[in-house]
Amino acid sequence: MSDRSRSLAWDPTTALEALAAADVALWTWTPSEDRLRLTGATRSLGLGPLAPECTGAAFAALAMPQDRALAEHLLKSRDEGEEITVRLRMRGAETCIWRGVWLEDGLRAAGVAALEVKFAGSDTDALTGLLDRRAFVQRAREALAQPGDYELVVADLDRLRRLNEALGHERADLVLAALGSRLAAAFPKGAIPARIGEDEFAVLAPDGVAKPADRLRAALEQPLRVAGFDIYPTVSIGAVKAEGGPDAAEAAELLRRAELAVEAAKTGGQRGGAADYGRALESDSLSRLAMEADLRNAFAKGEIVPFYQPIVSLETGAVAGFEALARWRHPRKGIVPPDEFLTLAQEMGLMDDLGLHMMQTSARQLAEWLHRHPTAGALFVSVNLSTGEIERDGLMQDVSRILKETGLPKGALKLEVTESDIMRDPDRAAVILKALKDAGASLALDDFGTGFSSLSYLARLPFDTLKIDRYFVRTMGSDDGSAKIVRSVVALGRDLSLEVVAEGVENAALARQLLSVGCHYGQGFGYAPALAAQEAEVYLNESLADGFAPIKSRG
Numbered sequence: 001m002s003d004r005s006r007s008l009a010w011d012p013t014t015a016l017e018a019l020a021a022a023d024v025a026l027w028t029w030t031p032s033e034d035r036l037r038l039t040g041a042t043r044s045l046g047l048g049p050l051a052p053e054c055t056g057a058a059f060a061a062l063a064m065p066q067d068r069a070l071a072e073h074l075l076k077s078r079d080e081g082e083e084i085t086v087r088l089r090m091r092g093a094e095t096c097i098w099r100g101v102w103l104e105d106g107l108r109a110a111g112v113a114a115l116e117v118k119f120a121g122s123d124t125d126a127l128t129g130l131l132d133r134r135a136f137v138q139r140a141r142e143a144l145a146q147p148g149d150y151e152l153v154v155a156d157l158d159r160l161r162r163l164n165e166a167l168g169h170e171r172a173d174l175v176l177a178a179l180g181s182r183l184a185a186a187f188p189k190g191a192i193p194a195r196i197g198e199d200e201f202a203v204l205a206p207d208g209v210a211k212p213a214d215r216l217r218a219a220l221e222q223p224l225r226v227a228g229f230d231i232y233p234t235v236s237i238g239a240v241k242a243e244g245g246p247d248a249a250e251a252a253e254l255l256r257r258a259e260l261a262v263e264a265a266k267t268g269g270q271r272g273g274a275a276d277y278g279r280a281l282e283s284d285s286l287s288r289l290a291m292e293a294d295l296r297n298a299f300a301k302g303e304i305v306p307f308y309q310p311i312v313s314l315e316t317g318a319v320a321g322f323e324a325l326a327r328w329r330h331p332r333k334g335i336v337p338p339d340e341f342l343t344l345a346q347e348m349g350l351m352d353d354l355g356l357h358m359m360q361t362s363a364r365q366l367a368e369w370l371h372r373h374p375t376a377g378a379l380f381v382s383v384n385l386s387t388g389e390i391e392r393d394g395l396m397q398d399v400s401r402i403l404k405e406t407g408l409p410k411g412a413l414k415l416e417v418t419e420s421d422i423m424r425d426p427d428r429a430a431v432i433l434k435a436l437k438d439a440g441a442s443l444a445l446d447d448f449g450t451g452f453s454s455l456s457y458l459a460r461l462p463f464d465t466l467k468i469d470r471y472f473v474r475t476m477g478s479d480d481g482s483a484k485i486v487r488s489v490v491a492l493g494r495d496l497s498l499e500v501v502a503e504g505v506e507n508a509a510l511a512r513q514l515l516s517v518g519c520h521y522g523q524g525f526g527y528a529p530a531l532a533a534q535e536a537e538v539y540l541n542e543s544l545a546d547g548f549a550p551i552k553s554r555g
Helices: 003-009 013-022 058-061 067-075 116-122 131-143 160-167 169-186 212-220 250-263 279-298 344-349 351-372 395-406 419-423 427-440 470-475 478-496 508-516 533-544
Strands: 024-030 035-040 081-090 097-105 106-115 147-155 193-197 200-206 225-227 228-230 235-245 274-276 305-314 320-332 335-336 380-384 413-418 442-448 463-467 499-502
Touching: 003 212, 035 131, 058 067, 058 305, 067 081, 097 193, 097 320, 131 193, 131 200, 131 235, 131 250, 147 212, 147 250, 147 478, 160 169, 169 193, 169 200, 169 212, 200 212, 200 250, 200 335, 225 335, 274 478, 279 320, 305 380, 305 533, 320 351, 320 463, 320 533, 344 508, 351 380, 351 395, 351 413, 351 533, 380 442, 380 470, 413 419, 413 427, 419 427, 419 442, 463 470, 463 478, 470 478, 470 508, 478 508
Parallel strands: 235 274, 320 380, 380 413, 413 442, 442 463, 463 499
Antiparallel strands: 024 035, 024 106, 081 097, 097 106, 147 200, 147 235, 193 200, 225 228, 305 320, 320 335
16 A cells, blocks of 8 residues: 555544534535535534534524524525624524625525634634634744744645635535644644634744644645545645744744745745745845736736747748747846746736737737738737636637637637646537637647647547647657657647647758658747747748748757
8 A cells, every 4th residue: 555545544533523623514505405504513513403404494493582583594595795694592502603605696605603702802713723813923922922942834725726616615615624623633732723824824833843844744735535535735835933032023024934935935836845934035025026016017018918939831831820929028127038927927817818918919910910911821820828718708709809800810810728728627628619619719739749638539629730749849850759759649630630730840850850751830949939020020021022931050
């Protein structure tokens, strides 16, 4: 048995036990089914006779007579997003506070219930029973007044949003409750654990607690099983050391430094990392804040622009189209490459805005080129969809609107989708891709060959183009394995009547080798890098005048 399997088998604290230990119950109410579902500390809350589910009438009957009308009020349908807070005296229990929110246009409500004492002073997180952020800072301040060495460790649960999407908020809350219970059990008396944010936990560990960061990771990354799903949590960790006593740093300041270290641990989109606080992080943080502020205004100021890399016919040498690649014309830094701002844009939730901006700007530019150069023929522009953008609400409507506004012919706007994005939900992706195709876009499967699961779906997905990853192209002359992959992809494209584009064409020898195996198109620095719009039009003019796009002599 592997270490991972053995860890999964050992699970002394289940999610339900964690809820019960915290005297907390989760509830959901579905009026159309007259069903109230209860999970967690139902016995200590006096709800045992109702668990795991009951009718609305049975629930109201369990309230004290003077509170029965409030119980009925709790279950009365409201507008989506409306919050609920009701104080109920239940038979056989102390007073309970019920909190929740209405979901799905009043079709369902969900929330948490706990003994009134749990909410008193708002110093305890209702879901986990741990201290909340305010109470943690206060307790840490008191502890740090005593002389000694301390370490404050913060753990950020990776991919909580993905967990909510996959399991639903109720089951994800069970995971958080279980993690909170494990955290409390992992540290000895004297340590101060807390849940300080939706996906953040913290511990102030006094001297004598060995390797608190490792202990924290071991507690939170222990696999668990919830509602039939095996969950393998990962966390990013930041830590800061401090000395207690009269000159101790303020607890809130230490917490800020530890959270700054967490952000450093996640630099570049990495997950599961760890970092210690250092002075260099302060300047990095200020630089990042400035970059965030600049990026938020970059769209409105027209600083985010497409650069266009030519895609050339390997047989005729003619420019067939361009791939639009985002560049940031920063007023002080000059051209900022994508690897320096795309991750930041993703963390800031700006990728949908970026994708729409790239589609609109590139389509308008192509329409101008076609108007000025009618002999360009079936010229196209290819735009990358970011991770998850294929599922964005309104994508089909945006594509239809852009094509209508620009008057581009069908297929002139090509959308590139990665294999990993398709394989998240191939059946749903097939429906979305067909709708995009019907709207007038053409479709390319990007970086083909880097995954392992698309072959069984490729024949029924409405792609027009396969793009071979540049790694296989660049190494096909020296690596027989890469050459075989390129030949196989080209043959597959031919059998499925798909065009094939090879990325990373650096020299004439590669272009000839690709042409010899039947590849249709190439792009890469051998032809040209990504060019600003004016430079791209000059390149197009030269290609139209000469009838071909010469490849540079490289290697």
